[in-house]
Amino acid sequence: MERLKIDEIKKLSRQSGLRLKDKEAVKLQEDLEELSCYLSKLEDIAVPETYEAIEEGYWMHKNKTPLRKDRVEDFDQKERLRRNAPKRNQNYVTVPKVMD
C-alpha cells in the first residue's frame, strides 16, 4: 500500500469531522501503514460477486424486521432532551448561522 500524503490524510480527517494538526497527521500515516498489515491479511479472501450475495451474509441471524404499528408513543422526558442542548433559545437548539 502506498504511503498516503499528508493532505489526503487531512481530507480523511475532514470526512471524519476532525481537524488534524500536522503532527497528528504524520502519526496517522504510520498508523495507516499498520492498518495495511491487517488489510493485506485479508487479500486471499474471495469477495462475493453479486450484491445479493453480499446482502445475504450481512446480518448476524436470518430474521426479518418486525414492523411497528403506527401508534403514538409519547416520550416523557422531553424537557431533559431540550436541556441537554449546549446552547438553546427558548425551546430551539441554537447553532451559528448556517448559509443555506
Added chain:
Amino acid sequence: MDNQRLTIQQIQKKLIDKKLSAEELFKETLDKIKEKEHKIRAFISLTEEEVLTKGRALDRKLQKGASLGNLEGALYSVKDNIMVKNLKCTCASEMLKNFIAPYDGESVAEVNNAGGISLGKTNMDEFAMGSTTEHSAFKVTRNPRDYRRLAGGSSGGSAAAVAAGFGQFSLGTDTGGSIRQPAALSGVLGIKPTYGLVSRMGLVSFAPSMDQIGILANNAWDMARVLETIQGPASSKDYTLVRRKPVAYHRRLESIVEDQESKKEKLLKGITIGIPGEFFEIPLEKDVEKALNQGMERLKDHGAILISLSIPHFHYSLSAYHVLTMVEAVSNLARFDGVAYGNRASKYESIIDVVEKSRGQGFGDEVKRRLILGNYILSKEKVSLARAKRVQELLKRDFQKAFQQADLLFTPTTHVTAFKPGKRSNSPVDMQLLDQLTVPASLAGLPAVSVPCGNPENLPVGGQLIGNYFDEPVLLRGALGIETLSETMDPEQIKVR
C-alpha cells in the same frame, strides 16, 4: 464472614432467614468501596447515598415477609456506556462528560424491576475502544488482584468492581472481548451472550453488528440469574433481537445439577468439548498455559470428553474484526457533533467549527485514530470491507461444523496475564493481539464466557467456553464445571441449596 463468596440465592436465603439484614450487607459493600476504590478506580459515578436508603426499604419489605424479586438483595454496577436514567453517561469520554441520560437502557430497567440496586457507573476505555481502560478520558482502573497491574478493558471498571467485591455483578459490554478479557485478567466470570439475546436499547453502540450487553459476576449461578433477567423482553425496542420464548437459565442450571446428582452422574457427563487447535497456536504465557491445562483437567474430571477440532479461518478474524468495527465506529460516532447534546467547544465561529472543534476536544486519540482509519477503509478500501464480511460468513460456517462435533469449545481467553500500564499500550498492534482469542466468537455472534482457571495464588487466568447460538444453558453448565472443583470455590458451591 465474607459475603462476597455467596451467590445471590444464598444471600437471599440469609436475608429471609434473618441471619443478615440488607442494610448490614450493603454497608459491608460500601465499606469495601470506601477502603479500596481510591486505589482501584473502578467507578466514574457512585450512587452510594441511595444504596443505604434502599437497603432499609428492603429490610422493611423483608419484615413484612413479602417475596423477593429475582435480584433483590444484590448490588450491581453498570458500565458507563449503558444509560441509567438521570445519571451521567459519559462513555469515559470528554464528549459526554456532563451528559445526563434521559432514559434507562432496557437491561438496566429489567435489573431494577427484579430488585437489583445500582452502585454506580464503571470506568471503561473511551467509547469501548481499547483493551485496558488506559484510553478512558478520566482515569485508569487497577486490578484488585495486583494494584500495579491493569484490569483489562474495555469493561475494566466492571471487572475490577466485581473482583473487588463492589457488588455481586456488573453489566458490561462486549464487542470483541471487552467483557471476557477483563474478566479473565481480573479473575471473575464474564459472559457475552448470543448476539440478539439481550436488548441493545440504551447501549451506546460503536459497532452495532457485534456489540452486546453482558454480565460480569463471581460465579455461574449469579450469571445465570442475571441473564434470565436481562434477556430481551417481547416488548423490546431493539428490533434486532431474535424473538424467542424467555428461558429460565437459573432454574435450568439447577435442574441439570439435580438431574446429574440424582442419576449419580458427573456434572458434564455426555458433554463433548472441542479444543480448536488454531487458538492454541498463539504463544501463551507459561502461567496461562498451565492454568488452561488445569481447566481442561477439571472439565474432564466432571465427565466431559475433549476432542480436537479446527476453526480454519481463525487467522483472518482479527483483521476482519478491525476492519468491520472501525467502519461501524465511523458511522455510530457521527452523531457526536456538538449540536444537540454532548460537549460543544467553547469558541467557534461557523457550524464546521462547532463540529470539528467539539469532536477534536471531545474525542481522545484512540477514538480519532479509529475514525480516520475507518474512513480510509470506506473511501479507498471498500473491497476490504467486503472481504471482512466474507470472513464473518466463513467463520460462522467453521463454527457450525465444529458444533456438529462438540457441544462447546474451550480456548484461552487471553494469551497473557494482567500487565502493567504502558507496557503494551504503546504499540497498537500488540494491544490488538489481546483481542485475538475473543474476536472469533464476536464475529460469529456466538455466546462465550470466560471462567477463572488455575491457581488462585497466581495472577488470574481465564478459560473461554464458546457455545452455539442460544445455547447459554450448556455454556453455563460448562462454566459451572470449570469453576467448581477449583481452589477458588468453596466445595459447598456445587450444591445449590
Added chain:
Amino acid sequence: MNFQTVIGLEIHVELNTKTKIFCGCKNEASREPNENICPTCMGYPGSLPRLNQKVVDYALKAAMGLNCEIQRSTHMDRKHYFYPDLPKGYQITQAAKPLGINGQLYLEKAKKTVRIQRIHMEEDTAKMMHRKESTEIDYNRSGVPLIEIVTAPDISNEKELLEFLEELKNLLSFFEISDLKMEEGSLRCDLNINVVDQDRDIKTPVMEVKNLNSFKGAVKACLYEQRRLLETLETGCELTKETRGWDQKKEETKTLRKKEDSLEYQYFIEPEILPLQLSEGKVRNTASRIPELPQKKRSRFKEQYDLPDYDVRILTKNPYVADFFEQTVLVCYAPKRISNWIMTQLLSEMPRGLEGFKELPLKPKDFGKLMALMEGGKIPKKVGEKILKEIIITGENPKRVLENRNLGPITDEQEIREIVKELINKHRKALQDYQKKPGKTINFFMGKGMERTGGRLDPCKLREAIKQELLLINQQKKEE
C-alpha cells in the same frame, strides 16, 4: 441555436402517517418547536430505529400507482454527512435497493411517458430556522417519513414539468398518503436541469435547483435556469456542476454549494434495521386494493358521462370530488348540470377549493336532490343557488330549506297580480314607453318582478300578468 433542455426531477413526499418513520413520536405540525421529540429522532446515543409499518404500506402503494417493479426483498442504508439538521450524522434511506424501480407516468397533454427510476423510503431532517445571527433547530420534523421519487431526465420543457407535477399530485392524492402541498412542504421538488446545444453538440453541466415552493415557482425556476444556461452556451462561459437555490422574491437562482466541495456519503447497509421481506401475498393484496386511478377514471368519465376534457380533469382531481360527483349522479342523472354546478357554484363557496370535498357537510344525496329540483323545473337556477349557499354549510335537505325559507315558486295568479300592480305603481315612469316599446316595458317589469321575489315567480304567469295589467292600464288611459 437548436437546443434541447433535459430535466429530471427528485421529488419528496411527506407521508401523513400518525407517527414518524422510526419512532412513535407524533407526525404532525406543532406550533411549539421541539415538542414531538424522543431520543430516537434526536439521534441520541443508545437509541434504535423501529420501522413504521404504515410507511412501508404507503410507499408500496405509491410505487404501484406509478407502475414500478416492486423489490420485495430490500433493506435500508446509511448516508453520512455532517449537518446540523441531521442528528445522527447520517440519514437512514434506501440507496442500493429502493422499494420500487422502473416505473412510469404518462402525460396526456404532452403525449409522452416520463420514466420513474426509483421510489424509496427515508427519514426527513430537522428544520432549521435561519435568524439574523444564528440558526435555530426544531426536531419536530426530524424522522418524519418521506418517499423519494426520482425520474429519468425525460422532461423537456416547463409545460411538461407542470403537467408532470400536476399529474403526480393528482395520482398520489388517490392514495391519501400525504397532504401533497408544496407551500407547506409536504410535497417537495428539486430540478436537475441542463441544456444541450444540438448544433455544436455541447452541453452544460447538470444544475440542481432547490427551494421550489410551488408549481408556479417550479415553472419559473425552470424557465430562468434554462435561459441562464442557454446564455452560457452562447457566450461560451464555463460552468461547473452545482446546487442552486430558487429565490422566490427575486425570481432567480443562486449558487448554494458547488458539487466538488462535497465529501463522500460513505453509504453502507443499515445494520439496525433487519431486511424487509414483502410476501407475494402482501404485494398482491395491496395491488388489489388500489383505487381507480385518475387517468383511468378520466377516460371512463368521458365515455360514461359524455363530459368534455376540461370538466373531467377537474372532477378527477382528487378522490373526494370524483366520488361526490358520481354519487350525485346516482341520485339525479344530470351529469353536465352537476359538473357545471360543481365547477362553478359549489367551488365558489369553498375556500379550500377542491380539497374541501373531503369534509363537506353537504352530502351527495342532498346535492342530488337540489339538482333534481332544478332538472324538474320546480325551482329556477337563482333559487337553487340561494338554497345551495345554505345547505353547503348545514348539510340540510334542500326540500326542507325550500319550504322553510319560503323559497318555493309563486304560482298563484292572484298573488302574482298583486305584485305586478305594486310594481307598476312604484315604477309609473316606465309606463311611458309602453306605447312605443311594449316589449321593453314587459321585460322591465319581468326583471323587477324576479328581483322582488328572488326569482320565485313563475315566468310564464308573470309575463301574462304583466301583459294583462299593462293592457288594462292602457285601456283606462284611453277611456280617460
